[in-house]
Amino acid sequence: MALRDERVTLAHGGGGKAMRDLIEEVFTSVFQPDGMEDQARLVSEALQQPGARLAMTTDSFVVDPVEFPGGDIGKIAVCGTVNDLAVGGARPLWLSAAFIIEEGTEIALLRRIVASMKAEAVAAGVRIVTGDTKVVGRGSADKVFVTTAGVGVIPPGRDLMxxxxxxxxxxxxxxxxxxxxxxxxxxxxxxxxxxxxxxxxxxxxxxxxxxxxxxxxxxxxxxxxxxxxxxxxxxxxxxxxxxxxxxxxxxxxxxxxxxxxxxxxxxxxxxxxxxxxxxxxxxxxxxxxxxxxxxxxxxxxxxxxxxxxxxxxxxxxxxxxxxxxxxxxxxxxxxxxxxx
Amino acid sequence: MALRDERVTLAHGGGGKAMRDLIEEVFTSVFQPDGMEDQARLVSEALQQPGARLAMTTDSFVVDPVEFPGGDIGKIAVCGTVNDLAVGGARPLWLSAAFIIEEGTEIALLRRIVASMKAEAVAAGVRIVTGDTKVVGRGSADKVFVTTAGVGVIPPGRDLMxxxxxxxxxxxxxxxxxxxxxxxxxxxxxxxxxxxxxxxxxxxxxxxxxxxxxxxxxxxxxxxxxxxxxxxxxxxxxxxxxxxxxxxxxxxxxxxxxxxxxxxxxxxxxxxxxxxxxxxxxxxxxxxxxxxxxxxxxxxxxxxxxxxxxxxxxxxxxxxxxxxxxxxxxxxxxxxxxxx
Incomplete structure (x- = not known):
């Protein structure tokens, strides 16, 4: 394992090797996107049906505390975005996940959040297909903020408003x-x-x-x-x-x-x-x-x-x-x- | 105008009237999404072409300082996501924009950031179709963080890797x-x-x-x-x-x-x-x-x-x-x- 640190350092946000190690070991090894390009490339037959519409939504999550009875910031980030899509009549398909991490945050906490996101995504039948991490200095954020965006498909003829x-x-x-x-x-x-x-x-x-x-x-x-x-x-x-x-x-x-x-x-x-x-x-x-x-x-x-x-x-x-x-x-x- | 405050307060993140006023006056009046549902509903003929693929990407932006010669966090957020799509061969179509705002941030600064995002989106030929705002207490974030996600279309047969x-x-x-x-x-x-x-x-x-x-x-x-x-x-x-x-x-x-x-x-x-x-x-x-x-x-x-x-x-x-x-x-x- 390349990642020996117990806590996130500013180097993990620097765009170099440390960042890549963090991303590969903590995030993409769990989310397993199709490739390591900066974008996901996706096909959905449902989306290509005549009359189908694409639904798109986003939410940032800053919940404090990060972990609480019944969930954590990762679970809430997946559910929140899935739900925004679902209540509009869309079938949720794909999620992006962007993390703003405070220097000093425990890697173990990140792993728990990521595991929770993965489990919730599987339960909802969606895939986390692309993501990003940024690291800010101590005191410039509070542990970890997660922003998810979601894409879904609204079948032809459905129009909830x-x-x-x-x-x-x-x-x-x-x-x-x-x-x-x-x-x-x-x-x-x-x-x-x-x-x-x-x-x-x-x-x-x-x-x-x-x-x-x-x-x-x-x-x-x-x-x-x-x-x-x-x-x-x-x-x-x-x-x-x-x-x-x-x-x-x-x-x-x-x-x-x-x-x-x-x-x-x-x-x-x-x-x-x-x-x-x-x-x-x-x-x-x-x-x-x-x-x-x-x-x-x-x-x-x-x-x-x-x-x-x-x-x-x-x-x-x-x-x-x-x-x-x-x-x-x-x-x-x-x-x-x-x-x- | 409903918004009399000069600075963002925690009430602007509470989910009630103050939040709605902030969103309507500072964000949606400029971005002009099609509706006020929690999701954007979108149709693209290019995306429905046989063989076309959807590209999706996200980035959080935490640049410090928020404004700098040649740009600001809003411009960088739009360009960064447009560029991630474009270099993969996708034509950028739609962006989401999520804001994490520190209590006390000047509303005037938010307005400048939003104006800058709008201008850059117009120049790039993309639309900012959905968004979110969260407010955190003083010292829990540094002014404003912006997370954009982007969706684009990769024409049939194109495969940059x-x-x-x-x-x-x-x-x-x-x-x-x-x-x-x-x-x-x-x-x-x-x-x-x-x-x-x-x-x-x-x-x-x-x-x-x-x-x-x-x-x-x-x-x-x-x-x-x-x-x-x-x-x-x-x-x-x-x-x-x-x-x-x-x-x-x-x-x-x-x-x-x-x-x-x-x-x-x-x-x-x-x-x-x-x-x-x-x-x-x-x-x-x-x-x-x-x-x-x-x-x-x-x-x-x-x-x-x-x-x-x-x-x-x-x-x-x-x-x-x-x-x-x-x-x-x-x-x-x-x-x-x-x-x-």
């Missing part, structure tokens, strides 16, 4: 809300919480495939990451020019998350998720959607939380426990930095 | 070497150099198109970024299993860069470039390649620097000014951190 949601459509989530935000908060340790809450971090590609196969008229889906379900619903209501009404009693919450929210005065609707989507389908397809979602692991907790209405365009309201109604606005300001 | 270079092929560069490395070194100010050296930061897409149109048998091209021309040549020699011999007297150098190298004891072969490529063509096509390169702005300084040989596989040698020969190894260790 927030703007397609219509009054009467049913809003479904695939499981409990807020786990990722709560997990990170607990993992940081500043809340003196004893409960270890696992992040919901998971890929949603297979879930979306199952729903799309069962329901020909899915209107839109969105993964409720930063800003939580509240922000996702607001974006949809605004794009669709309709109202959305949700039921407080219908919101699925893990007991520990509910407890944390009550103690800390947090609203679970604004807590981040990393494997939770909001799906809108015509009412006639709601049962089929629920059944399809529950047939896959990521959708076992699927449940209806509300519906689109003819109410004020762009407004999200919630019927509370006590029968009243309150406006659920977009998140203003920041709830928790570096959640993803 | 370092492994295709054969003994007798001619090595051509498009202009003076080492300007980017020298520019960054001078811009950091720790060398007390009076000369302002502009980076060579430029897109190479049009140059590659011109060469490929004129020379049907181009073997390979590589942009000589981190690690300089020496590292690019070593990679090619290794992949092709041949030797490469270059002539010291043939290396084109800007007078200021030559002077800086002499004063500081640097080897210009290892200085980074951001708009300089090494091209290998059969000897019979060398004149046509030179003429084609010189017909576009980025290739006006095109010149032959050496050739592939039947010598020891993977070894790069240089005939020196004095007629001797020395081995040009890959860069070992780090020459200058955060060069790109």
């Amino acid at each position: 927030a703007g397609h949601v219509r009054p009467g459509d049913v809003a479904i989530v695939n499981g409990v809300l807020g786990d990722h935000g709560a997990a990170i908060m607990a993992a940081r340790g500043d809340m003196a919480l004893s409960a270890e809450i696992p992040s919901d971090c998971q890929g949603l590609g297979h879930l979306m495939e199952a729903v799309l196969a069962a329901c020909p008229n899915v209107r839109a889906a969105r993964d409720a990451t930063r800003g939580g379900v509240a922000s996702a619903l607001n974006e949809i209501a605004e794009a669709a020019g309709c109202g959305i009404e949700i039921e407080e009693t219908a919101l699925p919450l893990r007991t520990e998350v509910k407890g944390m929210c009550e103690i800390l005065g947090l609203d679970p609707l604004y807590l981040a998720n990393e494997g939770t989507l909001v799906l809108f389908v015509p009412e006639a397809e709601a049962e089929a959607a629920l059944a399809a979602m529950r047939s896959v692991k990521a959708g076992q907790g699927a449940t209806i939380i509300g519906k689109a209405t003819g109410g004020q365009a762009g407004r999200v309201t919630m019927r509370t426990l006590f029968g009243g109604a309150r406006i659920v606005d977009m998140l203003v300001g920041e709830q928790l930095p570096r959640i993803c | 370092a492994g295709h270079v054969r003994p007798g092929d001619v090595a051509i560069v498009n202009g003076v070497l080492g300007d980017h490395g020298a520019a960054i070194m001078a811009a950091r100010g720790d060398m007390a150099l009076s000369a302002e050296i502009p980076s060579d930061c430029q897109g190479l897409g049009h140059l590659m198109e011109a060469v490929l149109a004129a020379c049907p048998n181009v073997r390979a091209a590589r942009d000589a970024t981190r690690g300089g021309v020496a590292s690019a040549l070593n990679e090619i020699a290794e992949a092709a299993g041949c030797g490469i011999e270059i002539e010291e007297t043939a290396l084109p150098l800007r007078t200021e860069v030559k002077g800086m190298c002499e004063i500081l004891g640097l080897d210009p072969l290892y200085l980074a470039n951001e708009g300089t490529l090494v091209l290998f063509v059969p000897e019979a096509e060398a004149e046509a390649a030179l003429a084609a390169m010189r017909s576009v702005k980025a290739g006006q300084g095109a010149t032959i620097i050496g050739k592939a040989t039947g010598g020891q596989a993977g070894r790069v040698t240089m005939r020196t000014l004095f007629g001797g020969a020395r081995i040009v190894d890959m860069l070992v260790g780090e020459q200058l951190p955060r060069i790109c």
Whole structure:
């Protein structure tokens, strides 16, 4: 093995032999791209079908801590990009992965992150086909940041868009809300919480495939990451020019998350998720959607939380426990930095 | 205008209204993607041609300083990704752009970076179609890091690869070497150099198109970024299993860069470039390649620097000014951190 260092040094970012050793031993030996050119060269029959469209998305990940119950920055980077593709109706195909590494970061940590990315990519049926590493001096970054970009294919005729949601459509989530935000908060340790809450971090590609196969008229889906379900619903209501009404009693919450929210005065609707989507389908397809979602692991907790209405365009309201109604606005300001 | 802040705050990364305002006002108003979904949806006839392949690449950019003579981190991010696509024979089509921003960064700086990316994308004929922003606390990153990923199309039948270079092929560069490395070194100010050296930061897409149109048998091209021309040549020699011999007297150098190298004891072969490529063509096509390169702005300084040989596989040698020969190894260790 060429790599004897235990920690990353600036030499590993210099473009020479040390960098090549790091890349070959830690990254490409695991990801196994087809070649060592600076670009991946790819063919997809699905992409060449008449009417197929290419979907492309990117996200940077700066989550702190880098490892947390239920995941790490590598898993979240793969899931996040896979999910952005999947909720738009694309079948995820290929990912790029770029790493900004702080000098002094343990090589063993990088290996764990890379292994986690590989496992998640295999589970999602995508390939990590190209990448990059940069090293910055101590204090110029915090351990490691990962940026993934993803390419997928949208089959002919499929067109999911927030703007397609219509009054009467049913809003479904695939499981409990807020786990990722709560997990990170607990993992940081500043809340003196004893409960270890696992992040919901998971890929949603297979879930979306199952729903799309069962329901020909899915209107839109969105993964409720930063800003939580509240922000996702607001974006949809605004794009669709309709109202959305949700039921407080219908919101699925893990007991520990509910407890944390009550103690800390947090609203679970604004807590981040990393494997939770909001799906809108015509009412006639709601049962089929629920059944399809529950047939896959990521959708076992699927449940209806509300519906689109003819109410004020762009407004999200919630019927509370006590029968009243309150406006659920977009998140203003920041709830928790570096959640993803 | 919704954005009243002069500096980025953590709220701009929170997933709520502040983030949306930042994204809409600073980023999407300039890049003008087709929609505000989390993914771009794209169609290319070129990509759907039988035999066409998709090329994908990514790079993170952490250059310090963020702005320097001849460019900034935005320009370098677009050029770097365009060039990775172009030197592999792909026509660059679409870019993603992800920003990791340190709390406290001036919004005005972001605007300049974004304007610079837009201008460079227009010049290169690519579109920035999707993106992301993350904000980290003070001291957890250094101002702004940019990660671009790029997708392009390789036309049917085109197959540039370092492994295709054969003994007798001619090595051509498009202009003076080492300007980017020298520019960054001078811009950091720790060398007390009076000369302002502009980076060579430029897109190479049009140059590659011109060469490929004129020379049907181009073997390979590589942009000589981190690690300089020496590292690019070593990679090619290794992949092709041949030797490469270059002539010291043939290396084109800007007078200021030559002077800086002499004063500081640097080897210009290892200085980074951001708009300089090494091209290998059969000897019979060398004149046509030179003429084609010189017909576009980025290739006006095109010149032959050496050739592939039947010598020891993977070894790069240089005939020196004095007629001797020395081995040009890959860069070992780090020459200058955060060069790109």
